[in-house]
């Protein structure tokens with residue numbers, strides 16, 4: 001059993017759907033990102049079922065994985081998009097996504113990004129400060145438009161997740177403190193080129209329980225009541241993303257379990273007319289991908305055993321950035337004694353590790369699958385150490401699609417020029 005149902009062993013070889021990973025390594029080399037189309041569909045289905053019969057808009061938090069093939073699948077299934085840059089907006093438009101289902105998040109929106117989003121006609125700007133409200137109103141006025149806005153408030157709840165991916169606490173750079181929100185909404189209402197549409201929060205990532213969402217929800221519903229008494233009507237409530245996935249043995253809350261409780265509370269507060277927006281990223285793609293890598297060398301030091309592989313922190317930053325755990329599966333498990341290994345890359349940094357203290361029976365030349373690499377893997381990849389970024393492959397049954405070829409070394413510096 002692996003953490004991801006569409007990556008399973010058949011005849012002792014790990015497959016992506018019907019394709020052996022050994023075959024993909026041979027044809028496309030390593031390191032290699034391999035995704036399962038069916039896994040994307042199944043992850044979407046969990047949200048579709050949760051939203052059925054309810055006024056819910058699901059906007060894929062596309063920074064988790066913004067490959068055009070991936071976002072196009074979600075577009076076809078009816079998804080909107082949560083974008084955090086003008087670049088992500090361009091990707092949505094490139095696949096013919098509906099701007100009317102796009103929400104624009106982010107703490108540092110630039111003028112050109114606001115202009116592009118207004119021109120496209122996005123559903124809403126999730127605004128994070130008064131200064132941003134002022135700038136947005138000015139940009140919209142200059143274009144003769146009215147910008148739809150939500151305020152991202154910070155409800156000061158603890159999402160019980162890693163500090164680097166916890167965004168809803170008071171100390172966070174994100175959002176507007178909830179106590180100040182009524183004042184800031186008044187300011188928004190006073191600006192001529194803004195139209196108040198909603199209320200937004202995003203409390204963190206890899207959240208496995210419903211409780212932090214429900215704590216935030218209560219505070220947001222109180223705020224909506226208070227705003228109503230000031231004559232400000234909220235049409236949609238955006239609860240952000242953040243639902244976790246199984247990296248090893250977690251049992252995260254499902255979208256349906258969460259929305260059942262959310263809609264119970266809306267009904268109890270007579271706020272059933274509100275549209276609920278969700279911005280899931282990781283939970284739509286995380287377990288739809290693996291990073292396939294080959295063991296280059298085994299190294300046995302006094303204190304530790306190392307498996308030096310051809311993938312590195314530039315291909316998968318999460319372990320070193322968040323001390324994140326990714327399961328490691330040998331693609332063709334060997335019989336024999338297991339030893340404890342750190343799985344490390346070739347980059348000149350001590351932080352270049354992918355996994356630590358894993359019990360493995362492994363030899364030079366073996367293939368390893370770093371599991372749950374569909375989210376925040378390629379999308380965070382860099383070319384550090386002049387390492388071309390790996391290819392991305394989408395498997396669909398027994399079909400194999402290259403959705404992004406491996407970068408060439410030449411392409412990494414072809415636009416650079418020595419001084420005259």
Ligand SMILES: *Cc1c(COP(=O)(O)O)cnc(C)c1O
Nearest residue numbers: 061105205241242279280281282
């Ligand atoms: C990153 C992000 C998301 C997606 O978060 P996941 O944990 O991947 O679901 C959604 N909304 C905002 C504002 C984000 O910054």
